[in-house]
Amino acid sequence: MAETATTASRGAKAKLAAIVPVLPIAALALLLRLIGIEGPSFWFDEGLEIGRARLPWPRVLLLDEGPDPPLYRLVLWPIASATTRELWLRLPSVVFSVAAVVLAFRWIDRLGDRRLALLLAAVLAAAPVEVHYAQEVSQYSLAVLLGVCLSIAFERAARRGSALDWVLLTATSAAGLLSYYGLAFLIAALDLDLASRLRRERSRRRLAGFALANLFLVLLATALYELMLAHQLRHFAAGNLRAWFKTAPPWMIARSLLGALESRVVAFFTFPWSDAAPRGLLLVPLALFGAGVVALSARGPTFRRPLYVLATSLSLMWLAHGFGLYPFGFRYALFLTPLYFLVLAAGLGWLAGLGRAGAVAAGGLLVAWLAFLPNLPYGTNPWVTPPHENLRPVLEYVDRRALPDDLVYVHDGAIPAYGVYVLEASRPQILGARGDRSSVDRQVAAIERAVGGRARFWCVLSHLREEDIDGILLGLTRGETGYRLADEIRERRAAAALFVAPRPGEGSSP
DSSP: OHHHHHHHHHHHHHHHHHHGGGHHHHHHHHHHHHTTTTSSOOOHHHHHHHHHHTSOTTTTTSOSSSSSOSHHHHHHHHHHTTOOOHHHHHHHHHHHHHHHHHHHHHHHHHTTOHHHHHHHHHHHHHOHHHHHHHTSSSSHHHHHHHHHHHHHHHHHHHHTOOHHHHHHHHHHHHHHHTTOTTHHHHHHHHHHHHHHHHHHHTOHHHHHHHHHHHHHHHHHHHHHIIIIIHHHHHHTSTTTOOOGGGTSOHHHHHHHHHHHIIIIIIHHHHSTTOTTSOGGGGHHHHHHHHHHHHHHHTTOHHHHHHHHHHHHHHHHHHHHHHTTSSOOSGGGGGGGHHHHHHHHHHHHHHHHTTOHHHHHHHHHHHHHHGGGOTTSSSOSSTTOOOOOOOHHHHHHHHHHHSOTTOEEEEOGGGHHHHHHHOSSOOSOEEEOOTTOOOOHHHHHHHHHHHHTTOSEEEEEEESSOHHHHHHHHHHTTOSTTOOEEEEEEEETTEEEEEEEOOOTTTOOOO
16 A cells, blocks of 8 residues: 555656746646736637636526637636626636647657657747636637647547546547537547557557547537537528539639648648738748657657647638538638647757757747737737727726716617626616617617617627727717717727717707
């Protein structure tokens, strides 16, 4: 018994010692993710997530008003029920993101390359897209963490295949399916790779474990489809996805794939929210990616497999996109960033291996990458425009300035975050029509109908382009019955204005 305890203690110490080299990188990752985390208010998507997480039990489990499975909502549920502070509600995403840095290091280190493992951890720690989603109330950081966990679990099952390994693989895959539907593409790609490896080994014990794990996952996926996903495809995907493979010629399909890989994967993963940046910037990550592909391919089958898994996952996503089942790229493929950045890290390692000049260049690229961090605050780079909406100070201003009986009209785009910051509004309020994305003139007309000739009302706007906010505010002051703009506050992609009906003989604003 004592000998077993000693062995277990040594094993625990060895595991702890194995992650010591990555701890400084993890500390940097934590610092980058905490800087400015409370700066921007909750934006539209975050408000939706918090609203879903506040639903009573058991409705929080089987929600047919949102697009995702329930695991992330269950994590957020106790926090969202207790506070509305940005720090605490965004903190789970920070924890998931830093954990992904540490586990990604452990994954590659166990494959036998500590230098590459440290480079991958450094890239994940500094990558702007990782920092951005680590500061957002969303399931994307959890999906990235589970992507790393899946890579580790499938590798363990392929190498050892003990009963514990198959349990770990099944549990991790189930957590992925219960967190984010997109992880099904990564699970399928890893499963195909694992099936190929097991077929060559012809081990009955491992094949039995593989079959049982897949049987459970197929049953779980079927249940999720029947309970939730079918509803999403019928209602939410109908207006956003289309089966364009059925009408596009083959040459257009092939050409659009290359363009989508560039704009929706390489560009977004490397420089997120940088649509206005010169396309020449992409030459650097593309060159590093190409060098990384060559470097990993030369290392043998162990390091070629992540390339196969990445290519297979993207191919499956592209097919689903073409048949109108799932979006391709951007944040919807964020769970693939550990594989993408592994290839980039291999490219950086190749560059650093060219001598002192190469090492300086590789380090310089990592440091320069920090200039693209999108949340320090609102972006230190002129091309970075993350979708933040600073609604909280707008609502605080309205709360200070509004009279007790002032009507508050909340535009469609402001409703989710408004529901977070204004829990028990004592003033009369009208929530705009959900999903109103019509022309500015029609939105103005809808507001006028809703307020019904009220003498005073506040209009709260968010989740709109700045020019649309200007158009709505100006539109409400026009015409024979136009209102007078009596008070106003403007923040980033958010505004509130007090409109007062003109007094007799006063007329409307020009």
